Amino acid sequence: MLRQQRVYLALFVLHFVLIITISCRDIVWLVAHKLTILPAPFRAAAEKLEPIAAGVLGDKLSTPNPFRRALLTYLHIAGIDRGYGYFAPNVPAGYKLVFELHYPDGRVEYELPGVSSAAAGLRVATLLDEIGRSRSDPLREYMVKTLAASVWREHPGVIKIRAVFGSLNLPRAEEFERGKRESYDFLYAYDFSRAEEPAKAENH
């Protein structure tokens, strides 16, 4: 084997070890968090495997560690920073965000976070999923607040915006046949006004 080919082989092995490790880590995470149909013994094994995958990917190193940073940079620039479990193991719940726009004359209008094109619409759905899945209250509130600000710029006469965030309940096929339709479960509500800082009004 030529020297150049050996170098390519080494890079090939490194690249695919990373891809396989990331993909395995994602699947192990799903199993460990009881999101799959696998029984308990698999979950126990997955919990043991999780730290190994994390170790290979440098997750245990401190954030400023140069090796960790170099590795993360490579993963991002090669597009291999995440696994391939799209719509898996199950299709997750969707989310909806509705803004109640309160005008000085008491009028109330309803608005959804909107964009011009269907392609950008898919990205808004991704954003709502991120908000819904976030475990950090301040992060979730920040994102909803930023979205509310974008609506506010479109409607400068509004004095208060109430943002209501909910998860989507989809009927099963049999339930749909019996007349059940999609519904929403209330998750969070935030009130925003011009004068004061936003305050979380309610959550479930």
Place this chain on the structure above:
Amino acid sequence: MARWRERLRAFLFPPEADLWLGLLRIGLGLQVLFYTLSLRADWNYLFAGPGEGLIGRALPEALLSTESPLVPRLGWLIMLATRIGCSESTALSIAWWGMLFAGGCLVIGIFSRASAILAWFVHLCAAESGGFISYGVDNFMTIGLFYLMLSPLPDRYSLDQRWRKLPSKNQRLLGFFRRVLQVHLCLIYFFGGVAKCLGSGWWDGSNLWRALIQPPFNLIAPEILIRLKYLFPVGGIVICLLEISYPIFIWDRRTRGIWLICICAMHVAIGLTMGMYLFAFVMIVLNVAAFGPGLGLARGEKLVRAPAS
């Protein structure tokens, strides 16, 4: 040991023509054009700075900086542009036009390498700065453009090659980069299939139903879909099996055509029924470039010039 080494070399560095690379370049060029044009009206709105736009790029870029300050982002381009007196909006427009230009150049094959690098860089910046609004299509575009810019461009179908009459490329290197793409696709489908098999909803068809009726993917009315409810369990199982067995059947010349057609048909169906046109297109491009060329040839068969009759 020497025999294994030779086998490995033969697998990783097979001599290849550059048809696959031409397909990848043109396909990804079209993908970049479609991506850019589809976001034309919302580009500045999606990627604007704090206090403007939909969600802004400030938070994703800040989170990215804590992970690694070296990952490209739109903030770099904007900082550069503002230093020479351009506004943020102008800088974002330049980035959009730059990507459109790179996509066009890739399609016709002019400045192939530079265009691939430009398209990869600007798209990566947008995908990373987008953060919360990035989804699968961005991942696969990054993967495809990353391999394209590293591959031995230009291919013989490009204008670059016709005008500049460059020496032909190392066929073993061409074969190596095609193998990289092929192996990566096998891993993508295998792990995607494994993850699906672990969910109960793919075995009873409920995931297919949920995926098709969930906004914003609900292009087909559920009243129509419900008539096909008996097909959902079959469809779910077929998708799982198709994906998980892809790394086995795509290599065998006898089954490669069937698997390639089935996988492409699956992506066409995803595009048409769920409105994920960009996602469908990039997956078809990657599959066709990786496994399309040479599809009609039997094992050991080579293309030879027939004698004139």
